[in-house]
Amino acid sequence: MNFEFSREDKLFLESVKSFVEREIAPRWVEIDEGKYPIEEVVGKLSKAGLLGIPLNSKYGGQDGTFLQSALAAEALAYGDPSLATAVYMLLETAWPYVVQRHGRDEAREEILPEVTAGRAFVGIASTEPQGGSDVAALVTKAVREGGTWRLYGEKSMVTGVATALNLPYGGGFVTIVRTGALEERHRGLSAVLAMVKRRGARAGGFTYSNWDEIGRHGLPTSRLTFEGLAVEEGLLLGEVNGGFKIAMEGFNLARTVIGAASLGASKWLLDRGLEWVRQRRVFDKPVASYQGVSFRAAELFARLQAAQLAVYRAAWVADKFYSGDVAFTIHDVATAGAIAKYLAVSLAVETALEVMKWFGGVSYFRETNIARSLLGLLSYYVGAEGAENIMKLIIARGVVGRDFV
Ligand SMILES: Cc1cc2nc3c(=O)[nH]c(=O)nc-3n(C[C@H](O)[C@H](O)[C@H](O)COP(=O)(O)OP(=O)(O)OC[C@H]3O[C@@H](n4cnc5c(N)ncnc54)[C@H](O)[C@@H]3O)c2cc1C
Structure with a gap:
């Protein structure tokens, strides 16, 4: 057991932190207000080597680890606690990695270098109006016409559609589609990379409209309706009807890095709260001197350390599995990722609410x-990349056994 980061990881973290302090932290409110467009921020993330950290260097990636991705997300969320910047970075960790692992050469060679250069976005389109948790029940269809798939159906919450359309190359979504019968559940699903804009040209066969979000305004989420969008055979990921497992791989990785982003936001909230309660005097004493406050700070700090260990471990488990260590299975990656998201997201929301109370009335403005x-964190609290109960379901499968849960 070694609680120290490697020298390489320490140097990496220092360089990310100094980038964040210089480029992100001073402008995070502008990012949240949409005054500093995410498409401009993305160029900086690319120059700093933060897009596609675990991707192969032949695609412009860093040949890095999921632990480094987690450290980067944590540092980015400390600088932009609305989460938009960290979420962009973490989506570009998980879903392009899935494309690298399961995509055809033509897709990898064309699209991944555009992602790492900050010219394209690759996200996930899974959730549908009838529900997101039960992925095996989704109905968006892919119909084969010669060498092309045509997509029909509605994805109800897709982050990054407007962003992909605004980037110079464009982008698309790992889209989970039904290619078999509904009764086949997860065995009748495939994963395709549905491009809404490619090589600078907007595709036909889809419409979209942005949601009016309560938070994390820097990175919009949309409804995306497929009306015959064409997907070439070369953009199929893995095998036909093998899409469910591919989606789960991406979710596992994204959840781990979301846990890390939540840690960064928690730390930022706690630091701001502590600054405030140390200087604010009520009943002639600093607010920090009341045990009702200092003990809550102690609880939140202790749980932050515990959540940090869970997140770093989840990233380490992913690194072990993806580097071919046979002692680890994909189920280990799933359980560890679900634990990371479950612990870190709920803690961050609780920390935000507590810190708002420490600030008193002014926190309402x-x-x-x-x-x-808080509003950015709530996206993950209510469901993005899997609801809290679904995290418990995954953990229970690992702990109680898949035959029972
Ligand atoms: C800001 C934001 C961005 C998003 N971006 C994307 C995106 O880019 N791509 C994408 O595909 N999706 C995206 N989503 C959607 C997200 O993945 C879904 O919200 C999530 O999967 C939950 O699905 P749902 O909202 O339809 O809830 P439902 O599936 O309808 O679930 C509702 C509630 O029921 C509970 N529940 C469901 N099943 C069980 C069970 N078996 N046991 C106990 N409780 C259960 C859930 O925990 C949840 O609380 C985004 C969501 C948000 C908020």
Whole structure:
């Protein structure tokens, strides 16, 4: 057991932190208000080597690890606690990695270098209006016409559609589609890379409209309706009807790095809260001197350390599995990722609410900025990349056994 990061990881973290302090932290409120467009931020993330950290260097990646991805997300969310920047980075960790692992050469060679250069976005389109948790029940169809698939159906919450359309090359989504019968459940699903814009040209066969989000405004989420969007055979990921497992791989990785982003936001919230309660005097004493406050700070800090260990372990398990260590299975990656998201996201939301109470009435106003972080975190609390109960379901499968849960 070694609780120290390697020298390489320490140097990596230092360089990310100094990038974040210089380029992100001073402008995070502008990012949240959409005044500093994410498409511009993305160029900086690319130059800093933060897009596609675990991707192969032949695609412009860093040949890095999931632990490094987690450290980067944590540092980015400390600088932009609305989460938009960290979420962009973590989506570009998980879903392009899935394309690298399961995509055809033509897709990998053309699209991944555009992602790492900050010219394209690759996200996930799974959730449908009838529900997101039960992925095996989704109905969006892919119909084969010669060498092309045509997509029909609605994906109800897709992050990054507008962003992909605004980037110079464009982008697309690992899209989970039904290619078999509904009764086949997860065995009748395939994964394709549905491009809404490619080589600078917008595709036909789809419409979209942005949701009016309560938070994390820097990175919009949309409804995306497929009306015959064409997907070439070369954009199929893995085998026909093998899409469910591919989707789960991406979710496992994204959840781990979301856990890391939540740690960064928690740390930012706790630091701001502690600064405040140390200087704010009520009943002639600093607010921090009341045990009702200092003990809550102690609880939140202790749980932050515990969540940090869970997140770093989840990233380490992913690194072990993906580097071919046979002592680890994909189920280990899934359980560890679900634990990371479950612990870190709920802690961050609880920390935000507690810190708002420490600030008192002023926290209710946007100018204090605490609520901006809460509203960003809530996206993951209510469901993005899997609802809390679904994290418990995955953990229970690992702990109680898949035959029972
Ligand atoms: C900001 C934001 C961005 C998003 N971006 C994307 C995206 O880019 N791509 C994408 O595909 N999706 C995206 N989503 C959607 C997200 O993945 C879904 O919200 C999530 O999967 C849950 O699905 P649902 O909202 O339809 O809830 P439902 O599946 O309808 O679930 C509702 C509630 O029922 C509970 N529940 C469901 N099943 C069980 C069970 N078996 N046991 C106990 N409780 C259960 C859930 O925990 C949840 O609380 C995004 C969501 C948000 C908020």
